[in-house]
Every structure is written in structure tokens, then in C-alpha cells.
Amino acid sequence: MSNPNQRGFQTETRLSEELRLIPRWAIAGALLAFALTQYYFWIVLPAHRHHPSSLPVALRFYLILSWGALAALYVLMIGYITNDAPRRGMSTRLWIICVVLPGAVGAVLYFLLRQPILATCPACGAHVESDYHYCPQCAYQVAACCTKCYRSARITDIYCVHCGHDLTADHPPTRLHAFSG
Ligand SMILES: [Zn+2]
Numbered sequence: 371m372s373n374p375n376q377r378g379f380q381t382e383t384r385l386s387e388e389l390r391l392i393p394r395w396a397i398a399g400a401l402l403a404f405a406l407t408q409y410y411f412w413i414v415l416p417a418h419r420h421h422p423s424s425l426p427v428a429l430r431f432y433l434i435l436s437w438g439a440l441a442a443l444y445v446l447m448i449g450y451i452t453n454d455a456p457r458r459g460m461s462t463r464l465w466i467i468c469v470v471l472p473g474a475v476g477a478v479l480y481f482l483l484r485q486p487i488l489a490t491c492p493a494c495g496a497h498v499e500s501d502y503h504y505c506p507q508c509a510y511q512v513a514a515c516c517t518k519c520y521r522s523a524r525i526t527d528i529y530c531v532h533c534g535h536d537l538t539a540d541h542p543p544t545r546l547h548a549f550s551g
């Protein structure tokens with residue numbers, strides 16, 4: 371039985387795990403960025419302006435808060451990428467430069483182009499991608515696969531869904547071969 375509440379809970383946990391990637395300096399930086407934008411728009415800018423702004427106060431309030439939130443979000447995103455890029459085997463320095471230089475375009479590109487999260491081989495610690503069956507460094511089997519056609523199998527399957535091979539006839543059986551992690 372899969373109830374939607376549980377799925378909602380799982381998404382929530384995944385999101386909080388992602389949020390935990392944001393380092394403390396980024397949270398402090400985001401607060402500072404927010405405070406600085408508020409200071410600039412409320413205090414510095416009006417002092418240098420000869421005519422008072424013609425925008426209604428409510429709209430001005432909304433715009434300035436939005437700019438502050440945007441600046442804070444930007445700092446948080448940079449913090450997130452510094453921790454997210456290494457676990458995907460991507461160059462942190464290159465991506466930070468990309469995200470900072472052309473504005474939001476680099477950030478959008480990062481989330482479009484980022485690689486899947488790397489896992490580590492339980493036998494030798496090498497990086498393995500989510501679609502690997504065997505570790506590229508030590509041939510440890512990290513996911514179940516059929517010994518006849520070598521395509522993916524679930525550890526609960528009895529017959530291969532691709533070629534019909536009897537998985538329990540494998541020695542040792544495919545289902546016992548699998549690393550469940
Ligand atoms: Zn290995």
C-alpha cells in the first residue's frame with residue numbers, strides 16, 4: 371500500500387537532506403546580503419536621489435524585499451553548489467565561476483547539466499554511478515543483473531524481465547549477489 375502522505379513525507383526528507391548541504395557561511399552570507407540590499411535601497415539610494423521615488427510605498431516595499439530575497443537566495447545557491455558539485459564529481463571552482471559571472475544563466479545551466487550523485491563502492495571505495503552494475507576499479511557487483519543478458523534485474527525478481535533467464539539458477543543467485551544499499 372502506498373499512501374500519498376508517505377510519499378509527501380519522503381519528498382520532504384529528501385528536501386531537508388538537500389538543504390543540509392548549504393554550509394553555515396552561506397546562511398550567514400545570505401542574511402548579510404539581505405541586510406545590505408535593504409540598507410542600500412532604503413538608506414543609501416534615497417539619499418542620492420534628487421527626486422523622491424514616484425512608486426507607491428507598498429510597491430516599493432515589495433520590490434525592495436524581493437531584491438533582498440533574490441540576493442539571499444543567490445548566496446545560498448552558491449553555498450549549495452560548493453557541496454553539491456563534489457558529490458557529483460563536477461568541478462566546484464568551474465561551476466562557481468559559471469554561476470557568478472553571467473548571472474542566473476549559469477545557475478540554470480548547473481541544474482540542467484549536473485551529473486547524477488556518485489556512490490562509493492563498498493569494496494574499494496571508488497566512485498560508482500547509479501546505473502553501474504560493477505565497480506570500474508575492482509569489479510565488485512554493486513547492482514543486481516542477469517548473468518545471461520547482463521541487463522538490470524531487481525533483487526526480488528525470479529526471472530529476468532529481458533530474456534526470461536531463471537535468476538535463481540545463477541550461482542550464487544543474482545538476488546543474493548546484489549548489494550542493497
Ligand atoms: Zn570497487
Ligand SMILES: [Zn+2]
Nearest residue numbers: 516519530533
Ligand atoms: Zn537476462
